[in-house]
Structure formats: structure tokens, C-alpha cells
Amino acid sequence: MTHADLETAAEDAPRGTVALSARGLTKDFRGFRAVKEVDLDVAEGEVHALVGPNGAGKTTLFNLLTGFIKPTAGTITVHGTDITGKLPEQIAHEGVARSFQITSLFDNLTPREHLELALQGMAGGGMRFWRSDRTLLRYRGRADELVEQVGLTALADRPAGELAYGQKRALEMALVLALDPKVMLLDEPTAGMGREDVERTIELVRRIAAGRTVVFVDHNMHVVGSLAHHVTVLMAGEVLARGTYERVRTDPRVISAYLGEESHA
Amino acid sequence: MSAPTQTTARGAAASSPDAAPRGFLGRSTRRWLLLAAGLVLALVLPWVIYPPVAMDIAAWALFAVALDLLLGYAGLLSFGHAAFWGGSAYVAGLTAVHWGLPFPLAVLVGAVFAMALAWPIGMLSVRRSGIYFAMVTLAFAQMLFFVVNQWRGLTGGENGLQGVPAGFFGVEAVEREAFWFYYAALPMIIGGMWLAWRVVHSPFGRVLVATRDNPARARALGYDVDRYRVMVFVISAGLAGVAGGLFAISHGFVSLQEVAWQTSGKVVLITVLGGIGTLWGAIVGAVVIVILEDQLASSGFDGIGIITGSVFIIVVLLFRRGVWGTVADAVARRTGRRPADEAVGAADGEDGR
Numbered sequence: 001m002t003h004a005d006l007e008t009a010a011e012d013a014p015r016g017t018v019a020l021s022a023r024g025l026t027k028d029f030r031g032f033r034a035v036k037e038v039d040l041d042v043a044e045g046e047v048h049a050l051v052g053p054n055g056a057g058k059t060t061l062f063n064l065l066t067g068f069i070k071p072t073a074g075t076i077t078v079h080g081t082d083i084t085g086k087l088p089e090q091i092a093h094e095g096v097a098r099s100f101q102i103t104s105l106f107d108n109l110t111p112r113e114h115l116e117l118a119l120q121g122m123a124g125g126g127m128r129f130w131r132s133d134r135t136l137l138r139y140r141g142r143a144d145e146l147v148e149q150v151g152l153t154a155l156a157d158r159p160a161g162e163l164a165y166g167q168k169r170a171l172e173m174a175l176v177l178a179l180d181p182k183v184m185l186l187d188e189p190t191a192g193m194g195r196e197d198v199e200r201t202i203e204l205v206r207r208i209a210a211g212r213t214v215v216f217v218d219h220n221m222h223v224v225g226s227l228a229h230h231v232t233v234l235m236a237g238e239v240l241a242r243g244t245y246e247r248v249r250t251d252p253r254v255i256s257a258y259l260g261e262e263s264h265a
Numbered sequence: 266m267s268a269p270t271q272t273t274a275r276g277a278a279a280s281s282p283d284a285a286p287r288g289f290l291g292r293s294t295r296r297w298l299l300l301a302a303g304l305v306l307a308l309v310l311p312w313v314i315y316p317p318v319a320m321d322i323a324a325w326a327l328f329a330v331a332l333d334l335l336l337g338y339a340g341l342l343s344f345g346h347a348a349f350w351g352g353s354a355y356v357a358g359l360t361a362v363h364w365g366l367p368f369p370l371a372v373l374v375g376a377v378f379a380m381a382l383a384w385p386i387g388m389l390s391v392r393r394s395g396i397y398f399a400m401v402t403l404a405f406a407q408m409l410f411f412v413v414n415q416w417r418g419l420t421g422g423e424n425g426l427q428g429v430p431a432g433f434f435g436v437e438a439v440e441r442e443a444f445w446f447y448y449a450a451l452p453m454i455i456g457g458m459w460l461a462w463r464v465v466h467s468p469f470g471r472v473l474v475a476t477r478d479n480p481a482r483a484r485a486l487g488y489d490v491d492r493y494r495v496m497v498f499v500i501s502a503g504l505a506g507v508a509g510g511l512f513a514i515s516h517g518f519v520s521l522q523e524v525a526w527q528t529s530g531k532v533v534l535i536t537v538l539g540g541i542g543t544l545w546g547a548i549v550g551a552v553v554i555v556i557l558e559d560q561l562a563s564s565g566f567d568g569i570g571i572i573t574g575s576v577f578i579i580v581v582l583l584f585r586r587g588v589w590g591t592v593a594d595a596v597a598r599r600t601g602r603r604p605a606d607e608a609v610g611a612a613d614g615e616d617g618r
Contacts (some may be wrong), residue, residue, distance in 0.1 A: 066485065092487035100485075106478045110469075119476055120468060121487035127496060129469035136468055179487065 017079075018185050019044040019213040020096070025074035027060055028236075036237040037074070038046075042183070042230075044079075047205075047214045049245075052234035053257075058217045059101060061234070062187050065215075066098045067091040070077060078183060092121070097181035099172040101188045101217070107161030109172050111152050111258045114160060115143035118178035140205070143178075148250045150174040166197040170204070177208055184209075186216035190223050202226050225249075295596075303548070307451060313555070317515065318442040320556045323447070323454045324512035329535045329547035330461045331504035336463055336533070337542030339497045340477035341391070344399040344529050345406030346505050348386070349379040351524030352409055352422030354513035355420055358429040361514060367432040369453060372510035379506025380499050382409075387498035391491050394480075403526060410524045420616025426519040443515065450511045457504045461544060464500060473497055505532075534573065538580050549589050 015069055022040040026033065035057045041046045050058050062191070063069045065076060075084045083091050089243040106114060108181045118141040120126055147156045150170040155163060160171060169189065175183050189205060190198045198220060205214065205227055218224055224231060224245060226244045241251045273377045328350055357375030366374065390401040401540040413420045420426055422589050431446055433439040439449045464470055475484045476490045483490055513519040522528060531554070538572025554573060561569045584591035 003339055068481070068484075081408060087489070088481075089487050089489045098485055100482070104479055104482045104485075106475050106482065108474065108478060115472070117471060118486045120472075121483075126468055126472040126488060127498065129464045129467045129496070131467050131469075132463075133466050133468055136471065148481070175482075175486065233597040 017044040017189045018042070019046070019076075019079055020215065021077045022061075022065065022076045023063070024088070025064055025076065026072045027057075027069065027163070034237050035064065038237075038239055040232060040236070040239075042215055043214055044213055044227050045193055045211065047209050049228035049231045050215065050217045051219070051221075051224055051231060051233060051248075054241070055155065055236075056076060056234040057237040059187060060237075062217065063096060064094060065185060073200055085102045090177060091161050093257065094142045094187065095179075095182035097176045097179040097183075099176050099187055099189065101191060103159040103165070103168045103172060105168060105175075108159055110142050111147050111158055111163075111174070114171060114175055115130075115146050115178050116140065118175050119130070120145060122179055146174045146178055148209070149177065151200075166193060166200070169201065173201075173204060179218055181212065183213045186214065186227065188217050188219065190218055190220050197224060201263040221249075274416040274607065276558045293556055295450050299545070301309035303545075304455075306600040307455065311447045315559075316447050318441060318555065318559050320447050320450065321512065321559075322383075322552055323451065324508045324515070324534075325509075325532070325535060325555050326551035327457045327508035328456050328585070329509065329539065329551050330534050330544055331501045332532050332536045333547040334461050334464060334502040334504070334540055335497055335542075336536060338473050338477065339545075340397075340499070341394065341494060342388075342399045342533070343402040343501075343532065344526070345404070345595050346502075346532055347524050347526060347528035348406035349383060349505040350384055350501035350509030350512070350528060351413070351519075351522075352509070353379040354509040354519045355413060355426060357451060357453050357510030358426045358513050358519040359419070361432060361519055362426065363431050364541070365430070365432060365546075367434050368449075369433075371432075371514065372453060372507055375510035376503045376506035379509070380503040383499045383502030384495070387495040387502075391498065396480050397484055400444075403529065406524070406526065406529055410521075410526070413524050422523075425471075425521055425523055426513075429514055429517050431517065431521060432585030441444045446515055450515065453507055453511060457507045458548075460483045460500075461504060464497070465544065469493070469496070510603075534577050538587055539591075540584075540590030543589045545591060545593075546589030547586050550587070553588070 018041050020040070020042040024036055025035055025040070027035040038057075038061060050061065053060055060069070067083070067086050067090065069087055075082060078094050080094055081094060083094055083096070083243065086094070097214050106117075109117065116136045116139045119142055120136060123139075123234040125135070133218050144153070144156070144245065147153050150173055152170055152174070155167060160168065173186075173189065176186070180223065190201050193201060202223055202237060205216070207225070216227070228245055230243065231245050232242045233248055233251075233254050235257050240257060241248050243251075307323070328346070330344055332343065335343055350395055353372070353375030355375075356378040357368075357371040358514065359366060360374050384403045386402065390398055416422075425462055432438050433446075433449055436449075438445040440446075452455075472483065472488055472493055475486075476488065476493050480490045495608040496504070508522060512565060513523060535550035535554050536547045538553065539548065540546030553576075555578065557573060558569055561572055566572075587595060
């Protein structure tokens with residue numbers, strides 16, 4: 001990271017230790033530049049929102065940050081460790097956990113089994129094909145705590161495929177938490193939710209965000225306003241603006257580019 | 266010994282008292298009864314049917330169980346498993362012929378060879394899923410077929426490897442009679458099936474099902490999906506190798522047929538017919554197909570493929586989950602338990618890269 005880089009990003013850079021940082025992050029898909037030289041700095045303990053119209057590159061950026069796609073150019077660091085080009089499972093072990101925009105669960109497993117699996121994923125031991133799966137019971141206590149934390153205790157033994165939408169989203173959140181991540185990336189945690197579920201999710205994210213670094217994408221400005229310390233606005237793959245929610249909201253470029261679209265959407 | 270749901274059922278019974286006792290005991294008892302029935306059937310089999318056919322059923326059943334481990338639980342359709350069954354058959358046959366190894370040892374050498382072969386093939390194949398995985402495994406199996414066919418000096422080419430002895434520490438009854446050979450081979454068959462069951466109901470098995478259902482999510486949870494796939498591929502090849510080695514030695518010769526693509530196709534047919542993702546289904550499939558083929562062959566009918574193919578189509582159209590899956594679902598519905606859903610959508614590979 002050069003001095004000049006630091007200064008360009010320093011404009012609205014949050015104070016404190018940087019937990020997650022991207023420099024000049026770029027992704028081309030067959031000639032189409034989905035993400036263009038994005039710089040991002042998220043301080044430790046901060047809740048940071050990524051907003052922007054559809055196709056702005058938010059999910060692509062998430063996929064870059066978690067190794068699901070490889071950047072064409074640029075670097076990503078987590079607490080100073082370079083994770084550029086690492087595989088998703090390696091990045092998970094670096095303490096970066098993500099949720100998925102479209103609920104992504106194992107339909108045949110129960111919430112409890114999901115969490116046992118996630119806890120084992122971090123602890124290791126998944127290769128032991130000669131042991132009984134009763135060895136997973138060692139994670140039962142912690143799994144039950146997490147199930148309770150997201151309010152799914154009554155449904156802990158129901159296959160995930162049978163859960164209601166909001167409950168699946170809650171399980172997504174519990175899975176991210178199970179990895180005990182330093183940095184949590186939440187892709188549209190309130191997507192497709194009714195008003196009540198949105199409020200509950202805001203509460204949940206606020207609760208679990210304590211002491212962690214969170215980056216989330218959301219289209220719901222109420223969610224962004226309630227949770228985010230800082231906001232980065234993406235537009236056509238580029239950073240259009242960044243700063244506090246209040247500041248970004250009143251930025252004329254953002255109003256014309258993004259909020260304008262939102263109002264007639 | 267049913268699908269991985271059984272852990273869930275156990276968990277449910279243990280933690281939510283109202284849902285518990287009747288179903289839990291019922292299910293557990295049913296499982297033990299099933300296992301006992303299976304064992305009794307395995308023991309009386311050579312009394313009720315021609316012993317060489319009983320041995321064929323046992324070998325194909327283990328082969329199908331090995332494939333089910335891969336297809337039903339990891340969601341990977343191998344169309345090249347003849348390489349492991351047949352590769353082991355040749356190695357077991359050769360070690361029996363040239364070194365005079367007793368058959369259990371020859372079979373183990375064959376199985377180790379199959380696993381050694383599966384390691385690089387697995388590493389190169391698991392990067393693809395769905396139809397591509399099937400095609401890559403088929404291509405490797407065809408390469409082995411070519412080598413075996415060309416290397417006449419060693420393998421006998423189209424004539425096969427003749428005169429394979431079934432040495433068994435000088436116990437003549439076993440060495441000469443198919444009836445007693447069956448009982449000498451049965452522990453290896455059952456041991457192989459037990460290993461498959463152990464794998465399915467292990468922490469590894471749980472991860473396997475997760476990588477099958479949602480590979481991207483499994484990776485996000487920190488699992489190196491490819492490593493798990495290579496591992497199950499190698500285990501599956503080892504079990505297929507045990508089955509193939511026993512099959513060849515029981516016949517006293519190794520035919521080129523064992524490494525041919527039709528053999529890969531037949532084991533897929535058996536497994537899907539019986540119902541994938543259940544292990545029991547693979548065994549049922551083997552019983553049905555081997556007996557059917559034997560009956561047709563001894564009746565002098567020469568269109569066996571037409572009949573087995575038709576049976577396959579009918580079963581797949583009528584019972585989407587195979588014979589065993591359909592029966593298990595019916596039982597599950599009657600007892601109000603959640604059906605063993607694992608098999609659904611198993612082989613449609615979608616990857617998170």
C-alpha cells in the first residue's frame with residue numbers, strides 16, 4: 001500500500017485499525033468491467049453499508065472479497081494479511097464470513113445440523129470418515145446457543161427446506177456467526193422481507209455486530225440508515241461517494257444517480 | 266442403515282420429548298430388523314440360488330454400494346467405475362496367478378491398486394461436476410481399457426486372463442467349490458458395506474452431503490470441497506476394487522469386459538434402479554439385475570440389454586427415487602416421519618466457483 005493510495009482513500013476513511021481493505025479492485029467479465037478500481041477501507045468494529053442501484057457491482061464486489069471470483073487487478077487485505085486470490089474456504093479460515101443474497105442453505109439438514117457443520121468447518125476434523133457422526137455432538141452446546149440467538153430454538157430439528165423465508169434468513173445469519181468471524185459480509189440481509197421481519201433483522205444485526213466488523217449490502221434505506229456508520233455508494237462498478245449516511249444521502253451526485261432511481265422504483 | 270437423516274431423527278428424539286419415544290424406537294428397531302434380515306439373506310443365499318450367481322450378486326452389490334457412496338452422497342456420477350472394478354480384477358488376478366497369493370490378499374492388492382489409480386483420476390475429475398465429471402471419468406476408464414487390451418503379454422488382451430486360482434491357505438473346499446468360496450468372500454463384502462455405512466454416518470459423511478447439496482455454501486463455511494470429493498472418490502474406488510477382485514477370482518478368469526464401459530454403465534443402472542443415496546437401494550438393485558440377467562441368459566434369450574434397459578426405464582419413470590427410495594418414502598409417510606430426501610437432486614452439479 002503506497003502513501004498516495006492511503007491519501008486517496010483517506011478522505012472519509014474511518015479512524016482506528018483497518019479490518020478490511022481493498023485497493024484498486026477490478027473485475028472484468030469478457031470485456032465488461034463489472035468493478036472498476038474500487039478502494040474500500042472498513043475500520044475494526046465498524047458497520048459499513050454498500051449501496052447502489054442494481055448492476056452497480058455490489059454482489060460482484062462481495063464475491064471478490066470472499067474469493068468466489070478472482071479479481072482482474074487489485075489487492076484485498078484483512079487485518080493486514082493479503083488474501084487476494086485465495087480460495088473461499090481459505091478466506092473463511094482468515095476470519096471473513098459471508099451470507100448469501102439468495103438464501104443458500106442445505107435443505108436436508110436441520111438448523112442444528114447446519115451449525116454443527118459450520119462449527120466443525122472452523123475446528124477441522126471433517127475428513128474423519130472412520131468416526132461416528134456422534135462426534136459432532138461436541139458442537140451441540142454452541143450450536144444450540146446460536147440457534148437461540150437467532151430465535152430458531154423451536155425449529156432446531158426441522159429440515160431447513162421447510163422453514164419460512166424469514167427463518168431461513170435468520171439461519172443464514174447464525175451460520176455466519178458460527179464461524180466467529182472478524183469480518184462479516186452480509187449480502188442483502190433483509191431482501192424480500194416484510195416490515196416486521198426487517199425490524200427484527202435490524203435488531204439482530206445490531207446485536208451481533210457488537211465487537212465485529214460488518215459490511216452489508218441492502219436496498220432498503222431504512223436498514224442502511226439504522227445500521228451503518230459509513231456508506232459506500234457504488235454506481236456502474238465505481239465508487240460514486242462515501243461517508244456517513246447523512247452525508248451520502250445529501251450528496252447531489254448520489255441523489256441524482258441512485259436515490260432518483262429509487263424514488264420511481 | 267438408511268440415509269443421513271437418521272442422525273436427525275436421533276437428535277430430534279433426544280431433544281424434543283414430545284416428538285420422541287414411539288418414532289425413535291420404531292425407527293431404530295426397524296433398522297436392526299432390516300440389518301438382521303439382510304444378514305440372514307446373505308447367509309442363506311447360496312442355498313437358494315446357484316452359488317456362483319450368489320457370488321455375482323454379492324460382488325455387484327458391493328460395487329453398487331461403492332458407486333452409491335459417490336453418486337448418492339457426493340452427487341458425483343462416475344461413468345468410469347469399471348476402471349476400478351476391472352483394474353483391481355486384473356491386479357488381483359495377476360498377483361494370484363504369478364505370486365500365488367491367497368485370494369483375500371490378492372483382492373486387497375487389487376483394491377490398493379484401484380485406490381492408487383483413483384487418486385490422480387479423482388484430482389483431475391472433481392474440478393468438474395455433472396455431465397462433465399461423468400465424461401472425464403469415462404475418458405480415463407477408456408484409457409485403461411486401451412492399455413489392458415493392448416498389453417496382451419500381461420493381460421491376455423481379448424482372451425482375458427485365464428486360470429486365476431482362488432487360493433485360500435490350502436483349504437480345498439473354498440478353493441474348489443463356489444459354495445464355500447462364497448462364505449470365504451462374504452466377510453470382505455460385508456466389511457466393505459460396513460465401511461460405506463461408516464463413511465455415510467461420519468463427520469465426513471455430513472460434510473459430503475453438504476458439498477452435494479450446496480457446494481458454494483460448504484466452501485463459505487471453510488470446507489475445501491475438492492478435497493472431500495477426491496477422498497470419497499478414492500474410498501469408492503477402493504470398495505469397487507474389492508468387489509471387482511472378488512468377482513474375477515470367483516470366476517477363475519478376468520475378462521476384458523471388466524474394464525469396458527458397459528460395466529460402468531451397468532453399475533450406474535443397478536444403483537439408480539435400486540435408488541440412490543440409501544446404500545440399501547444399491548443392494549436391492551444388484552439382486553434384481555443379476556438374477557434377471559442370469560434368468561434371461563439361461564433361457565437362451567439373447568436380447569438381455571433390451572429387457573434390463575426396459576426394466577430400468579420403467580422403474581425410473583414410475584419410481585423416481587428407485588425401488589428402495591420409493592419403499593422408504595411410503596414407510597416414512599405411514600409412520601409420519603420425514604422422508605429421506607437426500608437423494609433428490611443429487612446428481613445435478615452446480616458449483617460455487
